[in-house]
Amino acid sequence: MAGIIIGCIIAAILIAAATAAIILLNTDPNSKRPAHIADSNGYVQAVGTNLYDGEGNILQLKGVNVGNWFIPEPWMSVTKVNNFETGVYTLRRGRAAMLSNPNLTPRQAEELEELYLDTYIREEDFENIASTGMNAVRIPFCYMNLERDGKLKENAFARLDWAVDMCEKYGLYAILDMHGGHGSQNMDHHSGDDNHFELYGNAQNEANCERLWREIAAHFRDNKTVAGYDLLNEPRRRPHRYGGKINFEYYDRLYRAVREADPFHLIFIECFSFPFNGARIKPFGWKNICIEYHIYNLTPFSQKTCLKTYKALHNLMRYNTPVYIGEWNAYGRKKDWQTYFDYFDTLGWSFTSWTYKTNAAIYRREKKIPQSLRAHPPRQRTAELGAVRTGNTARGPLLRHL
Numbered sequence: 001m002a003g004i005i006i007g008c009i010i011a012a013i014l015i016a017a018a019t020a021a022i023i024l025l026n027t028d029p030n031s032k033r034p035a036h037i038a039d040s041n042g043y044v045q046a047v048g049t050n051l052y053d054g055e056g057n058i059l060q061l062k063g064v065n066v067g068n069w070f071i072p073e074p075w076m077s078v079t080k081v082n083n084f085e086t087g088v089y090t091l092r093r094g095r096a097a098m099l100s101n102p103n104l105t106p107r108q109a110e111e112l113e114e115l116y117l118d119t120y121i122r123e124e125d126f127e128n129i130a131s132t133g134m135n136a137v138r139i140p141f142c143y144m145n146l147e148r149d150g151k152l153k154e155n156a157f158a159r160l161d162w163a164v165d166m167c168e169k170y171g172l173y174a175i176l177d178m179h180g181g182h183g184s185q186n187m188d189h190h191s192g193d194d195n196h197f198e199l200y201g202n203a204q205n206e207a208n209c210e211r212l213w214r215e216i217a218a219h220f221r222d223n224k225t226v227a228g229y230d231l232l233n234e235p236r237r238r239p240h241r242y243g244g245k246i247n248f249e250y251y252d253r254l255y256r257a258v259r260e261a262d263p264f265h266l267i268f269i270e271c272f273s274f275p276f277n278g279a280r281i282k283p284f285g286w287k288n289i290c291i292e293y294h295i296y297n298l299t300p301f302s303q304k305t306c307l308k309t310y311k312a313l314h315n316l317m318r319y320n321t322p323v324y325i326g327e328w329n330a331y332g333r334k335k336d337w338q339t340y341f342d343y344f345d346t347l348g349w350s351f352t353s354w355t356y357k358t359n360a361a362i363y364r365r366e367k368k369i370p371q372s373l374r375a376h377p378p379r380q381r382t383a384e385l386g387a388v389r390t391g392n393t394a395r396g397p398l399l400r401h402l
């Protein structure tokens with residue numbers, strides 16, 4: 001008899017737990033979305049599970065990344081100039097290759113990199129983004145863009161300032177994204193360094209990254225065109241593994257470094273790649289944050305199933321914050337793009353797709369044999385360092401030396 005009673009109690013507990021889980025996983029945390037709040041401060045801010053603009057109106061960020069700009073990525077930069085194949089290099093290895101080229105002086109190598117930065121993204125790109133009705137641009141950059149020999153370069157923020165100015169001019173919010181931290185937070189090519197995984201546990205690199213974020217926050221503190229700071233892109237707990245608690249513990253240090261200089265701006269905290277790759281955030285005591293995910297569904301499951309899974313896991317983790325999909329792509333299928341747009345609008349999730357443009361490739365998604373990309377035909381691939389020959393003809397001879 002005692003065994004039956006115990007069994008019934010256990011069954012009741014399991015049924016109650018299952019019922020609670022079903023309710024939790026299907027609850028929409030954005031079901032209560034006040035259109036306006038009275039307590040606005042001029043900055044984008046997180047209130048509950050929603051974002052609000054500087055005037056207190058509910059806000060959904062909708063935009064694109066300008067990837068392959070500050071950090072050229074090999075698969076996006078398949079460009080050949082004479083016998084020099086630029087598309088095989090990360091930022092760090094690309095710089096090393098340029099400096100080892102006997103036909104280039106160090107100054108010419110630097111000038112060529114500057115030429116790329118000046119021409120790959122231009123004012124008309126921001127105008128074009130705004131003309132589509134989008135309202136946000138995520139700007140990936142690397143510490144190597146801002147520093148030399150462990151110190152800020154002279155005019156370190158000049159290009160970021162220009163990008164933010166362009167956003168302001170065309171009515172766009174700017175999201176400043178540290179795509180590559182000191183020593184690399186993931187050992188992936190898009191961090192600018194695929195040979196090292198030396199951020200976490202390296203006291204010097206950790207301190208340098210905190211210092212740099214403190215300087216970035218101080219520089220942009222009063223700029224309300226900046227929607228917020230994306231602390232680290234796709235951090236991993238170890239190479240070739242998704243993120244974990246170690247990443248969130250270091251996020252806390254970066255969060256506090258930013259808050260020393262800037263108590264106002266929104267901060268994006270990224271779980272890579274699923275909500276359970278994060279950690280319980282309540283003990284950190286963070287304020288004005290937004291949880292971020294990147295969604296690249298290359299599985300046999302539908303895009304809608306993928307999105308519902310992210311929603312359920314986000315609810316299960318009880319983050320109770322706004323959601324920002326910092327990177328995503330529906331590949332070449334119009335129906336899937338519409339699925340994402342509709343789902344984001346329904347939940348009020350903000351988003352920036354990856355990416356605005358590339359030199360070399362487009363995404364494809366096959367039903368059973370997914371491929372992350374497939375190159376354009378050769379005629380379309382000849383981007384020549386992103387329109388390097390347009391408007392910069394005086395520097396053209398440099399390319400012939402490669």
